[in-house]
Amino acid sequence: MSVVFNFIYVFIIISCNVVAQSHPDQFLQCIESHNSNSISKVIYTPKNTSYTSKFLSSIQNIRFISPSMPKPSYIVTPVTESQIQAAVICSKANRLQIRVRCGGHDYEGLSYSSKVPFVLIDLINLRSIKIDTKNRVAWVQGGVLIGNLSYQIAKISPNLAFPAGLCPTVGVGGHFSGGGYGTLFRKYGLAADNVLDARIVNVNGQILDRKSMGEDLFWAIRGGGAASFGVITSWKIKLVEVPDIVTVFTINKTLEQNATDLVHRWQQIAYKFDRDLFVRILITRVNHTVQASFNSVFLGKIDKLVPLMQESFPELGLVREDCMERKWIEAILYFSDLPFGSSLDDLTKRNPNPRTYYKAKSDFVKDPIPKFALEKLWEFFKEDEAKDAQLILAPYGGRMSEISESEIPFPHRRGNLYEIQHLVYWDKEENKESQKYINWIRRLYKYITPFVSKNPRAAYLNYRDLDLGINNIEGNTSYAKASVWGNKYFKNNFKRLVQVKTKVDPSNFFRNEQSIPIFLS
Numbered sequence: 001m002s003v004v005f006n007f008i009y010v011f012i013i014i015s016c017n018v019v020a021q022s023h024p025d026q027f028l029q030c031i032e033s034h035n036s037n038s039i040s041k042v043i044y045t046p047k048n049t050s051y052t053s054k055f056l057s058s059i060q061n062i063r064f065i066s067p068s069m070p071k072p073s074y075i076v077t078p079v080t081e082s083q084i085q086a087a088v089i090c091s092k093a094n095r096l097q098i099r100v101r102c103g104g105h106d107y108e109g110l111s112y113s114s115k116v117p118f119v120l121i122d123l124i125n126l127r128s129i130k131i132d133t134k135n136r137v138a139w140v141q142g143g144v145l146i147g148n149l150s151y152q153i154a155k156i157s158p159n160l161a162f163p164a165g166l167c168p169t170v171g172v173g174g175h176f177s178g179g180g181y182g183t184l185f186r187k188y189g190l191a192a193d194n195v196l197d198a199r200i201v202n203v204n205g206q207i208l209d210r211k212s213m214g215e216d217l218f219w220a221i222r223g224g225g226a227a228s229f230g231v232i233t234s235w236k237i238k239l240v241e242v243p244d245i246v247t248v249f250t251i252n253k254t255l256e257q258n259a260t261d262l263v264h265r266w267q268q269i270a271y272k273f274d275r276d277l278f279v280r281i282l283i284t285r286v287n288h289t290v291q292a293s294f295n296s297v298f299l300g301k302i303d304k305l306v307p308l309m310q311e312s313f314p315e316l317g318l319v320r321e322d323c324m325e326r327k328w329i330e331a332i333l334y335f336s337d338l339p340f341g342s343s344l345d346d347l348t349k350r351n352p353n354p355r356t357y358y359k360a361k362s363d364f365v366k367d368p369i370p371k372f373a374l375e376k377l378w379e380f381f382k383e384d385e386a387k388d389a390q391l392i393l394a395p396y397g398g399r400m401s402e403i404s405e406s407e408i409p410f411p412h413r414r415g416n417l418y419e420i421q422h423l424v425y426w427d428k429e430e431n432k433e434s435q436k437y438i439n440w441i442r443r444l445y446k447y448i449t450p451f452v453s454k455n456p457r458a459a460y461l462n463y464r465d466l467d468l469g470i471n472n473i474e475g476n477t478s479y480a481k482a483s484v485w486g487n488k489y490f491k492n493n494f495k496r497l498v499q500v501k502t503k504v505d506p507s508n509f510f511r512n513e514q515s516i517p518i519f520l521s
């Protein structure tokens with residue numbers, strides 16, 4: 001009882017403090033006493049002139065930067081692990097929550113917003129990448145972005161790579177700890193499948209590595225989302241092999257060019273393709289029709305790809321002229337969302353893209369969606385709200401089918417033909433109508449229910465969707481309530497995640513709207 005009272009009391013005091021900042025600052029005093037090593041140079045309060053630019057620096061979804069969104073009481077941009085330790089200890093002592101930000105790509109803005117007073121630990125300064133080509137491993141710090149990671153690996157060896165996602169500004173903190181897939185995942189699995197070790201600051205401010213954290217916690221942070229367990233300061237990853245030359249192509253087909261038949265066929269075969277061949281589909285509206293864009297990379301040359309496609313997917317009609325041979329790193333640029341004409345150097349940049357408003361959802365498909373249902377799905381793309389909407393269909397199979405569902409918390413393995421990401425974007429002028437776009441994607445999601453996975457209707461953590469359910473802000477969410485969304489992201493692994501969480505963070509300090517809850521006793 002007194003704990004609850006105390007919490008509410010401190011909550012009110014701190015809320016006022018955020019505005020006034022007039023009382024002696026206990027958080028700052030604490031942090032200086034724990035880490036005198038010029039820590040004040042990496043702490044920003046709303047009074048510092050660069051506070052706002054630091055806050056905005058890596059936010060991707062501008063849906064979450066309206067003036068009414070709560071801002072952090074402090075932003076800490078640590079340059080050492082010990083500064084993270086101090087930030088954790090002092091946040092806890094002052095009953096502030098923590099949000100940790102790496103690339104800032106969280107779909108629901110959970111890495112930089114919170115309804116209760118909080119400290120933002122932004123890992124922007126922790127970006128070292130140490131590559132050991134002999135042992136084919138690398139240590140990457142918790143603030144590294146995946147574009148720079150690929151670039152630095154390719155610079156040292158064009159035949160080495162890491163199987164991560166496509167957007168270069170995605171951060172390793174959220175991405176690896178939530179799974180992380182890209183064009184190599186049918187061959188090598190997820191980013192999280194290729195993590196060998198990690199360093200984490202736990203709730204007591206201790207730094208643990210794989211050995212000292214133990215296999216349960218090490219399991220949990222590879223797919224269960226690190227935000228529930230601590231602050232990852234670095235990952236050790238296994239590098240994989242890619243050939244000197246790969247081949248990329250994109251073939252666009254509109255409805256008038258048989259897109260429906262081709263998508264229907266693709267569903268039945270893409271998961272069985274050679275694992276060197278990745279062919280995804282992007283569905284968009286183009287000139288009052290719907291276009292399916294078959295977007296591919298093959299780990300080999302054109303001479304091998306053309307006959308392979310003739311054998312695996314002749315209906316698409318791929319010819320040599322559609323294909324381009326590239327170095328691996330050039331293929332990464334091809335798949336990135338960087339504007340046409342970008343250079344390889346642009347892969348290392350933090351924020352080259354215009355930001356937008358968006359809402360996304362995810363689904364897994366286990367049986368091909370019938371043609372009539374695809375045709376009805378296309379109807380959604382004729383609505384006004386779908387001007388900048390997109391479905392991304394990513395083929396499973398290959399290595400993904402070999403890894404067991406419980407190997408790491410990410411459970412979506414054998415039996416999935418493909419994953420769909422449903423996305424809708426809108427721009428500033430349309431901001432007042434955000435709800436219209438959000439409703440559009442909710443209607444589409446409802447429509448497609450009969451054709452996607454059931455019991456649970458699975459979802460991908462890294463495409464976070466708060467429509468699936470949220471925790472009580474007090475931290476006392478029951479297991480039953482949280483399993484509604486937990487089972488979708490983690491299936492049977494959810495229970496083990498709750499067990500690990502209860503063991504390593506029994507006071508539920510590291511929490512957010514969709515963090516792993518503890519068992520309430």
Ligand SMILES: Cc1cc2nc3c(=O)[nH]c(=O)nc-3n(C[C@H](O)[C@H](O)[C@H](O)COP(=O)(O)OP(=O)(O)OC[C@H]3O[C@@H](n4cnc5c(N)ncnc54)[C@H](O)[C@@H]3O)c2cc1C
Nearest residue numbers: 102103104105106111165166167171173174175181226232
């Ligand atoms: C444009 C775009 C393209 C994408 N493409 C892909 C793709 O191809 N494949 C794919 O799998 N996913 C993709 N994603 C999804 C992406 O994997 C997730 O959004 C991921 O969580 C982003 O990680 P981040 O570090 O950039 O985000 P952040 O917003 O910084 O973090 C996301 C979550 O992780 C936590 N976190 C971050 N760093 C740490 C840390 N060091 N320690 C503890 N917790 C931490 C945050 O607190 C938050 O809960 C894409 C997202 C976007 C916006």
Ligand SMILES: *[C@@H]1O[C@H](CO)[C@@H](O)[C@H](O)[C@H]1NC(C)=O
Nearest residue numbers: 040041042043044045047048
């Ligand atoms: C923010 O302002 C305080 C008080 O003026 C100062 O001590 C601190 O160094 C500033 N922080 C940064 C990162 O400049």
Ligand SMILES: *[C@@H]1O[C@H](CO)[C@@H](O)[C@H](O)[C@H]1NC(C)=O
Nearest residue numbers: 127128129148152348349350
């Ligand atoms: C890219 O990585 C290199 C090597 O670790 C680092 O020095 C550089 O600061 C990084 N760039 C960005 C923008 O993060």
Ligand SMILES: *[C@@H]1O[C@H](CO)[C@@H](O)[C@H](O)[C@H]1NC(C)=O
Nearest residue numbers: 249250251252284286291293
């Ligand atoms: C495919 O369509 C996209 C989007 O309309 C376009 O940007 C791209 O240039 C097209 N590619 C080819 C090869 O036609």
Ligand SMILES: *[C@@H]1O[C@H](CO)[C@@H](O)[C@H](O)[C@H]1NC(C)=O
Nearest residue numbers: 256257258259261262315317
């Ligand atoms: C569309 O597919 C049908 C049957 O699969 C085929 O007969 C027809 O020629 C195709 N049309 C185009 C434009 O490819």
Ligand SMILES: *[C@@H]1O[C@H](CO)[C@@H](O)[C@H](O)[C@H]1NC(C)=O
Nearest residue numbers: 252253254286287288289291
């Ligand atoms: C869409 O219209 C533009 C302009 O008329 C044209 O250049 C383009 O080829 C069209 N795209 C498709 C896929 O029909």
Ligand SMILES: *[C@@H]1O[C@H](CO)[C@@H](O)[C@H](O)[C@H]1NC(C)=O
Nearest residue numbers: 004472474475476477478481
């Ligand atoms: C959680 O705690 C709050 C505040 O103490 C209380 O109002 C609420 O009923 C609790 N919820 C559950 C599920 O216990």
